[in-house]
Amino acid sequence: MKEHIQKKLSDSKTARWSAMLIVSFTMMCGYFLTDVMSPLENLLTTQGKVVYFTDDTSMSADSLITKVKLFSAASALSEPELAVEKLEEGMNLKYMDSVDGIQTEMEKTVSAVAKGEGWSSTEYGFFSGAYGMINVFLLMLFFGGLILDKMGIRFTGTLSCGLMLAGALIKWYALSTDFGGSMLFGMNMQVALASVGFAVFGMGAEITGITVSKVIVKWFTGKELALAMGLQVAMARIGTAIALGVSLPVARMMGAVSYPVLFGAIALCVGFVSYMVYCVMDRKEDASEVAVRQEAGEKEEEGFRMADLKQIFGSRGFWLITLLCLMFYAGVFPFLKFATKLMIFKYGVPESFAGLIPALLPFGTILLTPLFGSLYDRIGKGATLMLIGSVMLTVVHILFTLPVLDYWWFAVIVMVVLGIAFSLVPSAMWPSVPKIIPLKQLGSAYAIIFYIQNIGLMAVPWLIGWVIDRFATLRDASGTITGYDYTVPMAIFSLFGLCAIVIALMLRSEDAKKHYGLEEANIKK
Numbered sequence: 001m002k003e004h005i006q007k008k009l010s011d012s013k014t015a016r017w018s019a020m021l022i023v024s025f026t027m028m029c030g031y032f033l034t035d036v037m038s039p040l041e042n043l044l045t046t047q048g049k050v051v052y053f054t055d056d057t058s059m060s061a062d063s064l065i066t067k068v069k070l071f072s073a074a075s076a077l078s079e080p081e082l083a084v085e086k087l088e089e090g091m092n093l094k095y096m097d098s099v100d101g102i103q104t105e106m107e108k109t110v111s112a113v114a115k116g117e118g119w120s121s122t123e124y125g126f127f128s129g130a131y132g133m134i135n136v137f138l139l140m141l142f143f144g145g146l147i148l149d150k151m152g153i154r155f156t157g158t159l160s161c162g163l164m165l166a167g168a169l170i171k172w173y174a175l176s177t178d179f180g181g182s183m184l185f186g187m188n189m190q191v192a193l194a195s196v197g198f199a200v201f202g203m204g205a206e207i208t209g210i211t212v213s214k215v216i217v218k219w220f221t222g223k224e225l226a227l228a229m230g231l232q233v234a235m236a237r238i239g240t241a242i243a244l245g246v247s248l249p250v251a252r253m254m255g256a257v258s259y260p261v262l263f264g265a266i267a268l269c270v271g272f273v274s275y276m277v278y279c280v281m282d283r284k285e286d287a288s289e290v291a292v293r294q295e296a297g298e299k300e301e302e303g304f305r306m307a308d309l310k311q312i313f314g315s316r317g318f319w320l321i322t323l324l325c326l327m328f329y330a331g332v333f334p335f336l337k338f339a340t341k342l343m344i345f346k347y348g349v350p351e352s353f354a355g356l357i358p359a360l361l362p363f364g365t366i367l368l369t370p371l372f373g374s375l376y377d378r379i380g381k382g383a384t385l386m387l388i389g390s391v392m393l394t395v396v397h398i399l400f401t402l403p404v405l406d407y408w409w410f411a412v413i414v415m416v417v418l419g420i421a422f423s424l425v426p427s428a429m430w431p432s433v434p435k436i437i438p439l440k441q442l443g444s445a446y447a448i449i450f451y452i453q454n455i456g457l458m459a460v461p462w463l464i465g466w467v468i469d470r471f472a473t474l475r476d477a478s479g480t481i482t483g484y485d486y487t488v489p490m491a492i493f494s495l496f497g498l499c500a501i502v503i504a505l506m507l508r509s510e511d512a513k514k515h516y517g518l519e520e521a522n523i524k525k
């Protein structure tokens with residue numbers, strides 16, 4: 001008679017790849033919401049309504065009305081009854097504008113009118129950094145890791161998806177409400193409440209992130225681990241790319257910045273349901289694992305103990321990966337928050353296309369992250385991949401800093417190179433952690449890495465927002481903003497890249513000493 005051999009559910013290719021797709025979809029919705037406000041920086045920091053024309057230029061509604069009236073006076077026409085509230089899509093307007101210092105007659109058609117929120121760059125930076133605030137100040141990410149290792153994947157993932165959704169709804173409420181200039185914590189009420197929402201969302205998103213990483217390690221250890229992690233990250237990047245590409249057109253079409261957030265919250269509800277589906281699979285995987293152990297007469301693995309934290313904290317390799325993560329990601333995610341406006345003011349890209357250039361970055365990574373992940377699975381060289389990625393990040397930021405080649409095509413090329421760097425490092429970094437830290441401590445290990453990384457995700461946008469207000473905003477004699485010079489903010493991003501190179505070099509030499517296996521293939525032949 002043929003002997004029946006118990007198998008784990010994860011031994012089935014279909015089952016493990018389905019699990020990967022389901023949790024990655026949830027994460028993708030989270031990433032969409034994380035970056036959905038980035039292309040709206042210019043709109044958020046404009047006071048009053050903004051008018052967009054069919055030729056892809058835009059102007060504040062107040063200034064347009066003044067210019068229309070100038071035209072009426074110059075052409076001796078009776079002043080039209082035009083007011084900001086009457087501006088709408090399809091209107092054909094004649095106005096006077098200064099072209100090369102000469103007052104010139106212009107005629108343009110309005111393609112959309114959207115409401116700016118009048119935030120300062122500092123307020124925008126504060127809001128963007130709020131993502132990491134609860135994680136950092138209330139140590140919630142750290143506790144999230146402990147909860148994950150103690151309470152398991154199903155409980156933690158459900159909790160974190162709920163937090164993401166609650167945060168997204170608070171943010172949507174804040175952005176869709178007119179608080180009439182009231183203040184909270186000495187801050188514009190809208191900025192404060194939107195930041196609270198983003199902070200709650202960020203707590204959920206980061207805990208979901210560590211949970212999803214643990215899910216992938218659980219189903220793919222000894223199999224296609226780096227490829228699966230690469231594909232999960234690639235799907236997350238699709239979320240970022242969609243956010244960067246569609247957020248501004250949606251806000252314009254609907255006339256307000258709150259709508260992209262609302263659509264993201266609706267998508268997240270679907271992501272929540274998909275996580276529930278994964279929970280069913282997770283239960284089956286656990287049951288099959290128990291059966292395999294019983295058949296083999298193995299004892300159940302010991303659970304996580306607080307003492308295990310000592311082992312994590314005592315590992316130099318772990319700290320180097322953590323610091324590399326801090327520096328590398330400080331140079332990428334916060335940069336994306338400011339990149340759309342950089343494209344408008346440094347490279348002269350029309351606002352309606354400006355979000356598409358930063359969107360190239362995550363798009364590039366969609367193919368490359370799994371590709372490099374699979375390379376790491378088969379031939380290794382993880383520490384070297386991280387080093388090359390860090391060098392590329394630094395070169396890119398130096399090129400964005402220098403006042404050379406301020407053409408849109410050059411920005412595209414540089415952004416593609418950044419996309420390659422942004423594929424190399426994550427595809428090698430995340431699958432390297434289980435080579436240094438054992439599975440039962442992995443939730444806590446990822447949580448600590450994400451915790452330190454969140455300090456950067458929080459503080460860097462605060463710093464850059466303040467630096468833009470202080471050192472990068474150009475004004476005319478009357479104090480009106482005339483443009484931005486991004487040299488100082490981009491030089492700061494270059495410094496993060498330089499630190500990443502030094503740490504990647506140290507990690508490679510530590511690996512050579514301690515034999516973590518970072519340069520070895522993941523798939524054992």
Ligand SMILES: NCCCC[C@H](N)C(=O)NCC(=O)O
Pocket residue numbers: 031034035206209233236329333426450453
């Ligand atoms: N904009 C999303 C921030 C997610 C940060 C998260 N802690 C993370 O590092 N995820 C892995 C990745 O490479 O995206």
